[in-house]
Amino acid sequence: MRIAVLSDIHSNLVALDAILTRIGAVDAIWHLGDVVGYGPDPDGVVARLATVGAVGVRGNHDAAAIGGPEIEWFNPEARAAIEWTRDRIGHDTRDWLAALPERRQIDEFDLVHGSQREPLREYVTSLRIARECLALIATPHGLHGHTHIPLAFVESDGGIAVTLTDDGSSLDLAGHRTFLNPGSVGQPRDGDPDASCLLLDTDLGSATWARVPYDIGAVQAAMHAAKLPRRLADRLSLGL
Ligand code: ZN
Numbered sequence: 087m088r089i090a091v092l093s094d095i096h097s098n099l100v101a102l103d104a105i106l107t108r109i110g111a112v113d114a115i116w117h118l119g120d121v122v123g124y125g126p127d128p129d130g131v132v133a134r135l136a137t138v139g140a141v142g143v144r145g146n147h148d149a150a151a152i153g154g155p156e157i158e159w160f161n162p163e164a165r166a167a168i169e170w171t172r173d174r175i176g177h178d179t180r181d182w183l184a185a186l187p188e189r190r191q192i193d194e195f196d197l198v199h200g201s202q203r204e205p206l207r208e209y210v211t212s213l214r215i216a217r218e219c220l221a222l223i224a225t226p227h228g229l230h231g232h233t234h235i236p237l238a239f240v241e242s243d244g245g246i247a248v249t250l251t252d253d254g255s256s257l258d259l260a261g262h263r264t265f266l267n268p269g270s271v272g273q274p275r276d277g278d279p280d281a282s283c284l285l286l287d288t289d290l291g292s293a294t295w296a297r298v299p300y301d302i303g304a305v306q307a308a309m310h311a312a313k314l315p316r317r318l319a320d321r322l323s324l325g326l
Pocket of ligand 1 (some may be wrong): 094
């Protein structure tokens with residue numbers, strides 16, 4: 087099976103469509119939450135994910151968008167974008183977001199947005215946190231987003247190592263446990279503005295990251311027209 091893993095799409099339909107075009111036919115699409123927030127097209131992104139049959143988990147922005155108290159953690163710009171999102175989304179989008187679980191196990195993979203310990207809140211930013219999460223995972227592999235940084239934690243011989251990944255980076259899944267982050271589709275933060283995703287091939291036992299350019303200017307123009315915070319638009323050009 088070929089599976090595309092997408093995270094942190096953040097209402098960026100142009101980036102999502104660029105990714106879907108690049109990956110072509112796959113057997114499944116999994117998402118790791120933060121489908122909405124920051125960007126200009128929450129209904130469009132949710133409609134597209136529903137159309138392609140994507141399954142996944144809830145992120146903190148998804149929870150906040152449907153009225154959750156998570157909005158209290160947000161900085162002023164993130165909060166402004168979520169308030170805009172709350173006012174704008176339709177019933178179908180709200181229902182789709184409300185149905186997302188915080189954690190989901192599919193075959194050999196355990197999916198969360200943040201971490202297994204705190205699915206909506208914790209950032210996996212260290213070897214220690216990654217090791218503690220892997221200890222909570224019953225499957226060989228974990229998948230997480232939230233940091234917007236594509237990388238792979240790989241456990242072997244009792245140790246754990248981390249590797250930052252880029253376009254074309256590939257990893258052999260066999261023989262060790264892994265905890266993988268696909269990076270962000272709609273708001274990358276690793277200094278590369280291209281949309282990021284992860285492709286799993288369970289027949290080959292491989293994980294491969296891809297970076298895909300998209301029309302950032304079109305998204306920024308839509309954000310300006312919607313009067314979303316200017317810095318949220320500007321950062322897309324920087325990938326930060
Ligand atoms: Zn996010």
